[in-house]
Amino acid sequence: MKLQCDVEVINRMLPTFGMKNKGKSSRAVLSIGKHVDSLCLLICTSKDRSGSKYKLKENIEKFFTWFVEEGKATVRLKEPAVDICLSKADINGLKNFLSAARLAHRGSNTDTLALSTLAPARARDVEKPKKKLTILSKKDYPLTSNFPYSLEQLQVSYCKLSRVDMRMLSLKALRRLDLSNNHIKTLPSTIGDLTFLTELILHNNHLESLSHALCDSTLQASLQHLDLSQNQLKVLPTRFCQLRELVNLKLDDNKLVQLPFHIGRLTKMRYLSAAHNQLTVLPGDFRKLSLENVDLFGNPFTRANALEHTIHLTFPLTLQELTLRAVVDRRIPYGPHIIPFHLCGELEFWKACDCGRACVSSYIQTAVSMNLHLVSHTVVLVDNMGGTEAPVQRHFCSLVCYCEFMDSCVQRGLR
Incomplete structure (x- = not known):
């Protein structure tokens, strides 16, 4: 039984000696396994990859599980007098770990436990979660390994991608996805599963259309910056204006013959650029916008005449x-x-x-x-x-x- 999460070990005796705990958590791997005929907990961190062992049988004073649904819990040991504070854990993994710790404490039904070998942790397992990754060449693109699950910002450019890698769509913490300067022709409908995505950059690809599914997805509540410049788009979906959190929209250098009919519904939009397209007239809803900056240079606008x-x-x-x-x-x-x-x-x-x-x-x-x-x-x-x-x-x-x-x-x- 193993669990990867942030751990802070608090010594309850330090205050009696006038000392304070450091109050800092570290990325760690927690393992429950056998050591000299006894079930123990091994905590390995980047500073101590060999880890510290703690006896579990009849040695747990209390479990604090009020915030398990947030990936947090605390295990209070009797000897030594420490509190093991867990955070940033996978919720299901944390629940399974706590159940295993309870069984180990009672010393009953231990045969059903999936015990681990109490061995030093690998360096990559105890590194702090990676939040930002930039890949700017095809040779650096990961083919055999997954993207770090903790990524919040991912840029993959100049890699000649013809489609969006489905592994990217499992990065649930992703807030910024930059796939500029590739060869992507279509977006998967499941891109809307990135519920925290606020910025999507698709500059200089081969996009010819966007799906209605993208506009109907959870991106309605999160997406603020969308860059579709330098593609092959002729029209945008009728439901495009359901992306009502948009603040910055870039549509330059496409083949757009019209802007979204209900563009006035994008009440939060402040920056719009649609230069070098095929626009001849703007939709009536355009009058409802309230922008900081607009760029419509290089469109073949017709000369307006109310008599026509x-x-x-x-x-x-x-x-x-x-x-x-x-x-x-x-x-x-x-x-x-x-x-x-x-x-x-x-x-x-x-x-x-x-x-x-x-x-x-x-x-x-x-x-x-x-x-x-x-x-x-x-x-x-x-x-x-x-x-x-x-x-x-x-x-x-x-x-x-x-x-x-x-x-x-x-x-x-x-x-």
Whole structure:
């Protein structure tokens, strides 16, 4: 029986001599095994790889297990008078270890215990958990060994990876994953299993699309920085804006023909760069953003003209259109278990009219020039002419709303 965790051995007698414990824990390997016909506990650390032995049979005064679910516990020995404080342990491994220690203390049913050889620990077993690892060449990439389970930051660049190594997705403590400068074409849907991931860098790969599964995963609650620059992306998933914790989004040097329709839902986003794409117009939701910096340089934006419009209105409005508008306006819950799946898809793309009401499939669409300073403190010039304006879509639920908008444009001298 072995357990790897942090250990601090506290001598309860030191205060009587006016001395204090150091109060520092060390990475250690704990083993329960036989020594001279008695069950003992061996604690090996990096400073003492041979380890210190403690008798267990009838020698445990008390177990403190209030915080086992956090990977913590304390074993109080009678002789010597020490408290063995365990932390940062695997929860299931800790529970099994404590059960084995109880059996060893009682001296009963010891035949069922998986005893270990009380031998010095290997250096790698008692090293402090590695939290950061950087691999910048293919020759350094681990093929026969696993990544350290304790990693919080992992960078694997210039290794010509064509896919994400599934071993990376078992690193549950990972907060930053940098896979830039590889040949990755697709992301596995299980990348969302990295529940603590706040930063994902995929700069300069061969990505052609992102899956809906990524947007529906636990990354919704954790991902803050996403770098998808220098890939082959043409569109982003319709549910992309469910990643509502995003603060920094980089989309430069792709083939994007449009930004996410509901980009205004990314209320925490402060930095957006989508330079050198194929954007001709920005979605209407773009007006809801509140950014610190925006960079849209090098896109073939069309010249906005409110008189140029596309009419998708039907007269009279269909019963389906009226119903879908009511669902949005009244915030009625819906889903594929309530209404047909294809209608759920249409509701994903409802548009907001200037009057405040919704329109779904029946609307008038135009584009109006907007100064990007209205949504961002700092604006990188849109073109070489020093412009900071870009066309933004506008939608109208009826001819009345469109005519009122055009009247206001005439009054303000806008085109």
